[in-house]
Amino acid sequence: MRAFILTLAIASLLPLTASAADNTSARRYGTSEALSVQNARLGEVLMVRSVDIKSDKRLNAGSAIGAAVGYGAAREVKGDYRSAASIAAGTIGGVAGTAIQNGLSSRRGVEVYVRDLESGKVFAFLQADDLLIRPGDKVFLTGKGSKTRVVPVEGQR
Template sequence: MKAPSLFLLAALLAGCATAPPSGNVYRAYQTQSEQVVRIGTVESVRNVVIVNPDSGVGTMGGAALGGLAGSTVGHGRGSAAAGIVGAIAGGVLGHHTEASVNNRPGFEITVRLDSGELRAITQAADELFRPGERVRLLSNGYMTRVTH
């Protein structure tokens, strides 16, 4: 594999590496900061899909790799045509790959706080919550997460 191909592949993979929007994942800047804790009871849990916007890295990387692979087929005009077809196919495949990586299962968790207020929080579906369960809502003013 040529050096530009390796660079494009690395860029494609780097674009897909993101931390999940989970109630169990903290970024480094979120540590050692105080959070407000409220207690409540789960009213309902609804399955949702969490979609991160496409960055275009999958499409561009797939098109570049497909174009490079296609251009090695044939000679002259045939090589150019194969490169174009490879770029289009690679771009479509790269776009679908990025979209499938960016879509994650989530829960919309509706909680009735002990104060009587009703709150709904959406987060990754990596921890099961059931109606009637007592939970904590942790909030730093910008983001709220539900935990047991």
């Protein structure tokens, strides 16, 4: 019974680990970004393309949680096959946990091509599809380095 309760508790953490990793939203900022000066440049959207954003991590919390769940379930096996069952269930649980987390962490995104109106250079940005951005829109490019977001100028169209 204890193993079953522990298994449920560990499995309930899986959705939290998947959503905690989402840092691709133009609407979500980390605490280190709060109250800091951000660069802002004006640009024009040339093209927007839908993409899928998937986790590129081979090992993640889903692996560990799945392995623990599998191992805990196999502890109920009695007899000579207990060790083999624990190893097999832990391995299968780890693979299943990775697949589940990767499925949960997959989300819709957009690749946005923007011409910087000051320099004329064209940049491509990848972010979550949580803002309405269309070709021809004026946008702000806000942030620093790899944490630059495309944010539409309000009051357009």
